[in-house]
Amino acid sequence: MTRITIFPLPGVVLYPGLQLPLHIFEPRYRAMISDALARDRLIGMIQPQRPEEGAPLFSIGCLGRIGDVEALEDGRFNIILEGESRFRIVRELDVTTPFRQVEAELIEENEDEALAPVERASFEREARRFADMQGYAVDWDQVARLDDVSLINGVSQIAPFDPAAKQALLEADGLNARCELLVQLMQFFGRHGEGDEEGVTLQ
Structure with a gap:
């Protein structure tokens, strides 16, 4: 099992091997980026089931590693998130951080897949x-x-x-x-x- 800090964002998905540019401006997500940069640079992109605060999450998201970072003077960030692995949520954790965290299992991908x-x-x-x-x-x-x-x-x-x-x-x-x-x-x-x-x- 892996503990993942998550970034719930409706309509936004990330895939392993791809990049996602993000502009981080909300205080809790600025805190999330600062925390990730101080630890492992990993955050999980996942969609909420409804576009409202604290909504239940879909079960599958994608773990991303923060690559390029531009820290702006007012505390905002521009980042490039690099997809590493899809994950499946096992349970959401009860945390004191302003951002949500889950316990999840990483999904192994078949890297040799090809289309006819x-x-x-x-x-x-x-x-x-x-x-x-x-x-x-x-x-x-x-x-x-x-x-x-x-x-x-x-x-x-x-x-x-x-x-x-x-x-x-x-x-x-x-x-x-x-x-x-x-x-x-x-x-x-x-x-x-x-x-x-x-x-x-x-x-």
């Missing part, structure tokens, strides 16, 4: 359609150079889906399952986003 060529091609085709529909400018040559894990997890992390969809992607068991779900979500949000500002939620 037909799956990769199908995904890229759907991603192009979704990007065009949303008006996103994408460097597809750069996308083509990404390995399968970086591609699927990267799109899952930045995709403009609602918190529940982003959580489902994070919890997906394995690369193939995440890729399949991602295609379904792009099709769903692509359809419902046309002419409907409520259809796709930018987080």
